[in-house]
Amino acid sequence: MDLLNEIKTRGTMVDGAIQNLMPIGEPDELYRAMRYLFDAGGKRLRPAALILSTEAVGGNPQDVIPAATAVELVHNFTLIHDDIMDADNLRRGLPAVHVKWGISGAILAGDTLYSKSFHILSKTNADAERMVECLTLMSITCTEICEGQWTDISFEKRNDVSEAEYMEMVKKKTAILYAASCKMGAILGSGTPAQAQALWDFGRLTGVGFQIYDDVLDLVTPEDVLGKIRGSDLMEGKQTLIAIHARDSNVKLDVFGKRDAAREEIDDALKMLEDSGSIDYARTTAHNFVAEGKAKLSILPESKAKDILLALADYMIERKF
Amino acid sequence: MDLLNEIKTRGTMVDGAIQNLMPIGEPDELYRAMRYLFDAGGKRLRPAALILSTEAVGGNPQDVIPAATAVELVHNFTLIHDDIMDADNLRRGLPAVHVKWGISGAILAGDTLYSKSFHILSKTNADAERMVECLTLMSITCTEICEGQWTDISFEKRNDVSEAEYMEMVKKKTAILYAASCKMGAILGSGTPAQAQALWDFGRLTGVGFQIYDDVLDLVTPEDVLGKIRGSDLMEGKQTLIAIHARDSNVKLDVFGKRDAAREEIDDALKMLEDSGSIDYARTTAHNFVAEGKAKLSILPESKAKDILLALADYMIERKF
Numbered sequence: 168m169d170l171l172n173e174i175k176t177r178g179t180m181v182d183g184a185i186q187n188l189m190p191i192g193e194p195d196e197l198y199r200a201m202r203y204l205f206d207a208g209g210k211r212l213r214p215a216a217l218i219l220s221t222e223a224v225g226g227n228p229q230d231v232i233p234a235a236t237a238v239e240l241v242h243n244f245t246l247i248h249d250d251i252m253d254a255d256n257l258r259r260g261l262p263a264v265h266v267k268w269g270i271s272g273a274i275l276a277g278d279t280l281y282s283k284s285f286h287i288l289s290k291t292n293a294d295a296e297r298m299v300e301c302l303t304l305m306s307i308t309c310t311e312i313c314e315g316q317w318t319d320i321s322f323e324k325r326n327d328v329s330e331a332e333y334m335e336m337v338k339k340k341t342a343i344l345y346a347a348s349c350k351m352g353a354i355l356g357s358g359t360p361a362q363a364q365a366l367w368d369f370g371r372l373t374g375v376g377f378q379i380y381d382d383v384l385d386l387v388t389p390e391d392v393l394g395k396i397r398g399s400d401l402m403e404g405k406q407t408l409i410a411i412h413a414r415d416s417n418v419k420l421d422v423f424g425k426r427d428a429a430r431e432e433i434d435d436a437l438k439m440l441e442d443s444g445s446i447d448y449a450r451t452t453a454h455n456f457v458a459e460g461k462a463k464l465s466i467l468p469e470s471k472a473k474d475i476l477l478a479l480a481d482y483m484i485e486r487k488f
Numbered sequence: 489m490d491l492l493n494e495i496k497t498r499g500t501m502v503d504g505a506i507q508n509l510m511p512i513g514e515p516d517e518l519y520r521a522m523r524y525l526f527d528a529g530g531k532r533l534r535p536a537a538l539i540l541s542t543e544a545v546g547g548n549p550q551d552v553i554p555a556a557t558a559v560e561l562v563h564n565f566t567l568i569h570d571d572i573m574d575a576d577n578l579r580r581g582l583p584a585v586h587v588k589w590g591i592s593g594a595i596l597a598g599d600t601l602y603s604k605s606f607h608i609l610s611k612t613n614a615d616a617e618r619m620v621e622c623l624t625l626m627s628i629t630c631t632e633i634c635e636g637q638w639t640d641i642s643f644e645k646r647n648d649v650s651e652a653e654y655m656e657m658v659k660k661k662t663a664i665l666y667a668a669s670c671k672m673g674a675i676l677g678s679g680t681p682a683q684a685q686a687l688w689d690f691g692r693l694t695g696v697g698f699q700i701y702d703d704v705l706d707l708v709t710p711e712d713v714l715g716k717i718r719g720s721d722l723m724e725g726k727q728t729l730i731a732i733h734a735r736d737s738n739v740k741l742d743v744f745g746k747r748d749a750a751r752e753e754i755d756d757a758l759k760m761l762e763d764s765g766s767i768d769y770a771r772t773t774a775h776n777f778v779a780e781g782k783a784k785l786s787i788l789p790e791s792k793a794k795d796i797l798l799a800l801a802d803y804m805i806e807r808k809f
Contacts, residue, residue, distance in 0.1 A: 197638040248599060252592040271573040274595060275638050278569060281602055282630035289624040295616035302623045303610040309603035317518040317596050 170478045177218040177228070178211030181239055184232045188287050189240070200268045200276035201283070204243045207259045213238045216345055216479065217352040220366045222472035223464075226356020230292045234301065234355055237288035238348045241305070244280040245312055245344075247273050252320065281309070293355050301351050308347040315339025326414070328406040334375065342374025365463045369476070372460030377483040379453040382407040383446060384488060386437055392488050398433035402426050408452060412445040453484045491799045498539040498549070499532030502560055505553045509608050510561070521589045521597035522604070525564045528580045534559045537666055537800065538673040541687045543793035544785075547677020551613045555622065555676055558609035559669045562626070565601040566633055566665075568594050573641065602630070614676050622672050629668040636660025643727040651732050655696065663695025686784045690797070693781030698804040700774040703728040704767060705809060707758055713809050719754035723747050729773060733766040774805045 185205060191198040214235035221231045249255070250263040251273050257263060265273035288305055289298060318336045322328050349370035353363035385400045386409065400407055404424030413420060422428040422436045440446050461480050467473050506526060512519040535556035539549045570576070571584040572594050578584060586594035609626055610619060639657045643649050670691035674684035706721045707730065721728055725745030734741060743749040743757045761767050782801050788794050 192635075194635060194638050194642060196642075197635060248595055252595060270591070271641060272638075274569055274573060275634050275641075278598075278602070279631055279634040279638075281599070282627045282634065285606060285627035286624060286631060289620065289627065295620045298620045299610065299616045299623070302620070303607060306603045306606035306610065310600055310607060313596050313600040313603065314513075314515060314518060317515050317593075317600075320592060320596075321515060321517075 168474060168478060170475065170482055173475045174211065174215045174479065177215040177235070180218065180228065180232050181211055181214045181236050184236055188233055188236050188290070189283055196268075197272075197276065197279060200264055200272055201243075201280050203261075203264055203267070203276075204246055204258065205239065207261055209239070209242075209259065211239060212479070213242055213344060213348045216370060216476070217348040219472045219476050219479070220349040220352025220358075221356035223366070223467050223470055223476060224353050224356040224358030224362050225468075226352075226358070231352060231355045233287050233290040234351055235348075237284040237291075237305070238344065238351070240280050240284040240287065241309065241312075242344060244277045244284065245316070247277040247280070249316060252316070291355055297354050297357075300354055304347055304351060304354075308343050311339040311343045315341070315343070322406040323404070325406070328411060330408065330411050330415075333406060333408055333411055337375050337378045338371060341378040342371045345374035345377070346370035361466060365466050368463040369460045369480070372456045372463065373480045373483055376453040376456035376460065376480075379408050379449050379456065380484045380486075382409055383449050383453065384486075386440070386446065388488055397430075398422070398428070398436065401433065401436060402428050408449045409440060409445045412448045413440055413443055416443045416445065418443045418445065450484075457481065457484050489795060489799060491796065491803055494796045495532065495536045495800065498536040498556070501539065501549065501553050502532055502535045502557050505557055509554060509557050509611070510604055517589075518593075518597060518600060521585055521593055522564075522601050524582075524585055524588070524597075525567055525579065526560065528582055530560070530563075530580065532560060533800070534563055534665060534669045537691060537797070538669040540793045540797050540800070541670040541673025541679075542677035544687070544788050544791055544797060545674050545677040545679030545683050546789075547673075547679070552673060552676045554608050554611040555672055556669075558605045558612075558626070559665065559672070561601050561605040561608065562630060562633075563665060565598045565605065566637070568598040568601070570637060573637070612676060618675050618678075621675055625668055625672060625675075629664050632660040632664045636662070636664070644725070646727070647735070649727040649732060651729065651736075654727060654729055654732055658696050658699045659692060662699040663692045666695035666698070667691035682787060686787050689784040690781045690801070693777045693784065694801045694804055697774040697777035697781065697801075700729050700770050700777065701805045701807075703730055704770050704774065705807075707761070707767065709809055718751075719743070719749070719757065722754065722757060723749050729770045730761060730766045733769045734761055734764055737764045737766065739764045739766065771805075778802065778805050 191202065217235045217238055218228045218231060222228055246258060247264045250258055251265045251270055255263060256266050264276055268276060285302060285305060288301060315336050319340055346367045349366035350363050353366045382400060386398055388397065390397045401420065401422050402425055410423065418439055420436050420439065422432045457480050461477050464473055464476060512523065538556045538559055539552060542552045543549055567579060568585045571579055572586045572591060576584060577587050585597055589597060606623060606626060609622060636657050640661055667688045670687035671684050674687045703721060707719055709718065711718045722741065722743050723746055731744065739760055741757050741760065743753045778801050782798050785794055785797060
């Protein structure tokens with residue numbers, strides 16, 4: 168199976184629908200700001216997970232394209248507002264929305280995407296009961312993403328973040344949108360409640376694994392592959408599972424929070440984190456989450472879509488960037 | 489009839505429900521930021537309009553309290569983000585949310601209120617068809633509010649804004665949430681489509697009247713009553729119906745956009761705007777909108793709630809601040 172091609176096939180369905188679902192309206196500059204990140208690309212992992220979940224419970228992928236578009240737009244909305252908060256000026260190799268349209272423009276572009284997502288979701292072909300379930304799920308999901316982002320920001324002022332707190336933050340900030348995408352796909356595909364729950368758990372567990380593995384990649388990936396400075400999480404003093412494990416193992420990292428650290432210092436820190444087993448610990452934890460997530464799909468009938476979802480889970484912790 | 493008491497009675501229903509519908513959750517500081525403006529007060533005009541609309545079509549006000557709370561929280565969300573964009577540091581006599589919790593905190597508090605509003609709306613006692621209609625209406629409404637805010641900001645860079653453009657902006661930025669509140673009240677109260685449409689039009693037209701009259705008050709109200717500097721719209725160079733009428737009448741206002749104008753200059757401008765008929769024009773226009781809005785309610789059966797709605801419409805252009 169060519170996993171990336173299978174994902175791309177589903178992503179293309181969303182790409183083809185955006186012009187119809189969210190055309191450039193008035194004021195046109197607002198709509199250009201809203202479409203900017205979507206048009207800039209992205210892997211479309213969340214729409215793909217939603218569409219594959221529909222297929223895995225026997226539903227028709229064509230019916231859920233608006234819902235798949237909606238979760239991608241929610242993702243875009245979080246990126247736009249997060250980039251303001253984190254003062255990140257680059258996204259997908261382009262100037263961030265707030266760099267191009269100012270802080271006010273970026274706040275409004277994000278806000279409008281937010282409400283458009285609900286509106287586009289409501290255009291999905293489904294009976295009213297399932298639609299209420301999906302719209303409610305979307306609202307709860309967005310609330311939890313915001314809670315996760317707030318917690319992540321609050322971590323910046325602390326050096327006593329526990330592993331449990333980190334896990335809870337990652338679940339909300341990153342994993343919950345995967346979980347909701349999978350569950351919505353199941354609901355809209357007329358899956359059973361047990362199937363919807365299994366796909367929710369699958370999205371949540373593999374989503375956590377995805378984020379933990381992301382923290383590993385930040386340290387071990389060559390910079391030309393990573394596209395940003397290696398060890399940036401360390402230099403920013405970010406609370407990651409690796410940093411928490413190191414602290415609990417009494418590893419003293421001089422580069423932690425040192426924004427002007429030299430490459431040699433990062434290399435030294437990497438060596439220390441390898442010796443302390445912190446990197447292996449994060450890698451193993453990510454693997455365990457993904458394995459647990461994959462096991463949840465055992466209740467689904469065999470299908471090509473199920474195989475792709477399982478391969479997508481592996482991809483989350485095997486990718487190179 | 490004691491109009492303000494009737495509004496307060498409905499507002500109190502929402503005040504009494506907030507602790508149950510949106511308790512201080514985790515992270516508690518996020519929830520405190522979200523509750524801050526709500527707890528600071530406000531007239532609760534939108535929740536009152538929603539509840540009265542339910543009553544006016546024969547529905548039970550107790551059934552729509554979550555929906556009424558939701559529209560107030562959407563209003564709070566727009567205030568929080570608007571205050572960031574407009575760099576307004578005071579709101580309801582208190583430091584704005586972004587002053588107390590920083591820009592990031594205010595962005596997130598607004599975002600979370602946004603999704604909570606949809607979630608709380610979904611808790612309203614209604615069949616799935618009506619619920620989908622309300623959730624969809626809310627999403628379209630929020631999109632239009634954002635479009636109106638974007639347009640309003642874009643007016644700052646222009647001096648050729650037409651009356652039609654101003655009207656369209658006010659409709660979206662201010663009136664649409666009144667329209668949606670009234671229509672949701674009708675839908676949830678099991679009103680007919682014609683009743684829902686009439687209440688939508690009522691909210692839209694009186695909402696436009698409300699905003700135009702607000703611009704008049706900014707100029708003519710004594711400062712100790714207004715609670716802010718008189719003529720602030722003029723000094724900020726804001727495009728209002730008054731400013732547009734004056735420009736079209738070839739009135740040259742030296743204070744327009746002059747942020748350090750003295751009180752005497754404002755008084756001179758006020759005199760010129762009275763002589764040119766610009767203030768009377770705005771006042772008359774506001775009255776006409778309200779009269780047109782009230783006429784829409786003729787299809788409703790006689791009831792106390794209808795009388796209160798009609799009185800509320802008059803209040804919008806007769807209030808002193």
